[in-house]
Amino acid sequence: MLQNLKELRDTGTLCDITLVVGSREIFAHRAVLAAGSRYFASIYRSDYTETHASRIELGSLDAGGVETVVQYIYTGVIKLTLGNVHVVLAAATHLDVLHLKDYCQQFLSDNISLGTCLSVWAVADLYDMDELKVQALKFILDNFTKIITMEDVLELPMERLLELLLKxxxxxxxxxxxxxxxxxxxxxxVVNRRATFPKLLASLRIPLMELEYVINNMKSEPLLNEFPECLSLTDEAVSYLMRPQLSDLPPTGLNTRPRLGTLKDVIVVCGGQSEAVLEDGSRWTIANVPALAYVIDEDRWVDLKGSPPRNPVEMFNLSDTVYVASRGNHDLRDTSTHRYRFFCYNTKMEYGARWVLPQGMELELPGVMSNMMRGGVLTAVTPQAMFLLDTLGWNSATRSHLRLMFCFDTITKRWQQLSNLPDDLIVGYLKPLVITVGEDLYILNGTTVFKYNQSLGWTRDSFYSLPWHDEVTVLQTWLKANYSGQHYGTLPESSGDLMDITARIRRGFPEPKLEGCSVCVYKKDIYVIGGLKDYFMVDTVYKYDCKEQQWHKLCKLPTPRSCAMCCYAKLPYKAVMH
Structure with a gap:
């Protein structure tokens, strides 16, 4: 019947109503429109002027949107796109078409992205879609670091921008x-928005800014000098920043309380072993200890909520997200393959931060997992990709180890196996050192260096010809190779410019007998965390100040820890609150 009604409309047969939208005329049947639209049903069940008219004006709507809605009434089928969903939603709302508004809301919900979130937020507010509005607003708040760089944010009305700044x-x-x-x-x-500047400025938390920035950048802004109230705000903030204990600003006031979403520079530590000392003085080793975060600018440690995966084997920061890799099969009876799973620390979950397994971050490899190799999984990260080199697979038929290397593209979110691995890529039973410089991947075995570039493929080089762009890379490499329990390869005695660097580190490192420590870099400073000394775990964190070229004893861990993994990351304040 629907198909026959559509054919009648397409041929103009028995059409008894014309909808006029601008210069366009849309022909239809009164009975069909009344059956599919509450708007038309109310017209034809009452005695309005339009009830007996042969033409109805719908000038406030879009002609394409009305045509799509009428087609839906006749067929029950609709094709929504990002290009037509807004005009279809406007027409469906005005004509009160059953279910179509819900379909549009679901389509918008499924297509919230960086490019659409601001418009979806506005549409949800316009049409009183409370659930969609909450969802779009949460996406905006969670991704504002990226949205702030987009042109669309400059077109926001003042009320919407102010609503965001107050969050x-x-x-x-x-x-x-x-x-x-x-x-x-x-x-x-500036002509129409100048008057709103003081109100927007008052919504900012100026006392949380750097003192030098407030004095040198904010006070030199011409807009501030046009409004005395703005200068008063900055002067008050400067007073607080110079003497926060004596300031009149309340320490828990709105302007001084960190935003829950402010990203803090932290060092995340996961895995390894910890140590507990009992009342009788005996020591016990604790495995599967919780993940920690060291808040750098506040000089404090905090436990990360949510239990990390058991027995992690690698840790890294990919696209501003912390990942921990674990290996093994859930089904112990499955001996034909082994599996790696990459859990990320999701700080944007509704019920608090948790370690979760994102879609696509699981990799199943052929071969039985062998414990004969001390190598195993190696990971390295570049701005565009994550590499995984696996040597744990054992081929029982050929009685040999499988060597597999995969690349995870951060843009396409797909794994790709790399072919043509060098025959001598893995030497013996040692676990080589893996580092990245820019887009290039380096695997070091003594003086032999294997280089991989996605465009050029594999090449072989010498350690002494590596493109060391700064001494930080050298220091981190040397420390990892000599002190980290995660790497068993050794670097050769360096020559030329590298000799002075490594010699200085050898002389200056406070704990030459330290083993099994964790090493990472933040702003060219190197952090060495925990480890083993004379068979006892230590709780000390050392920092190498690259500018001063000196070592410092930075702080202590909450408990001694060794053979852990660590990496630099940015976490929201709500994840590292006291």
């Missing part, structure tokens, strides 16, 4: 970025 959950690297956004937004249409 405690706003994810942003630093409060300074919000000030720069407010200035940029105001100057985007």
């Amino acid at each position: 405690d959950e706003l994810f942003v690297d630093k409060e300074e970025a919000l000030f720069e956004l407010v200035v940029k937004w105001t100057k985007y249409d």
Whole structure:
């Protein structure tokens, strides 16, 4: 019947109503429209002017949107796209078509992205879609670090921008970025927006900014000098930052409380073993200890909520997200393959941060997992990819180890196996050192270096010809090779410029007998965490200041720890609160 009704409409047969939208005429049947639209049903069940008219004006709507809605009434089928969903939603709402508004809402919900979230938020508010509005707003708050760089944010109405700036959950690297956004937004249409600048500035948490930034950057902004109240805000903030204990600003006030979404620089430590000392003085080793985060600018440790995966084997930071790799099969009876799973620390979950397994971050490899090799999984990260080299697979038929290497592309979210591995890529039973410089991957076995570039493939080189762009790379490599329990390869005695660097580290490192420590880099400073000394675990964290070229004893771990993994990351304040 629907098909026959559609054919009648397409041929103009028995059509008794014309919808006029601008210059376009849309022909239909009164009975069909009344059956599919509450708007038309109310017209034809009452005695309005339009009830007996042969033409109805719908000038406020889009002609394409009305045509799509009428087609849906006749066929029950609709094709929504990002290009037509807004006009279809407007027509469906005005004509009160059953279920179509819900379909549009579900389509918008499924297509929230960086490019659509601001428009979806506005549409949800316009049509009173409360659930969609909450979902879009959460996406905006969680991804504001990226949204802040987009042109669309400059077209936001003042009320919407102010609503975002007042949110405690706003994810942003630093409060300074919000000030720069407010200035940029105001100057985007300075004639009409100048008067709103003081109100937007008052929504910022200026006392959370760096003192030098407030004095040198904010106070030199011409917009501030136009409004005395703005200068008063900055002067108050400077007073607080210079003497926070004596300031009149309440320490728990809105302007001084960190946003829950402010990204903090941290060092995440996971895995390894810890140690407990009982009342009788005996020591017990503890496995599967919780993950920790060291908040660098606050000099404190905090337990990360949510249990990390058991027995992690690698840890790294990929696309500003912390990942921990674990290996093994869930089904112990399955001996034909072994599996790697990469859990990420998701800080944007509704019920708190947790370690979760993202879709696509699981890799199943052929071969029985062998314990004969001390090597195993090796991971390295470049800005565009993550590499995994596996030597644990054992081929029982050929009685040999399988050597497999995969690359995970951060853009396509897909794994790809790399072919043509060098025959001598893995030497003996040692676990080589893996580092990255830019987009290039280096695997070091003594003086032999294997280099992989996605464009050029594999090449072989010498350690002494590596493109060491700064001494930080050298220091980190040397420390990992000599002190980390995760790497068993050794670097050769360096020559030329590298000799002075490694010799200085050998002389200056406070604990030459330390083993099994964790090593990572933050802003060219190197952190050495925990380890073993004379068979006892230590709780000391050392820092190499690259600018001063000196070692410092930084702090202590909550408990002694050894053979752990660590990496630098950015976590929201709500994940590392006291």
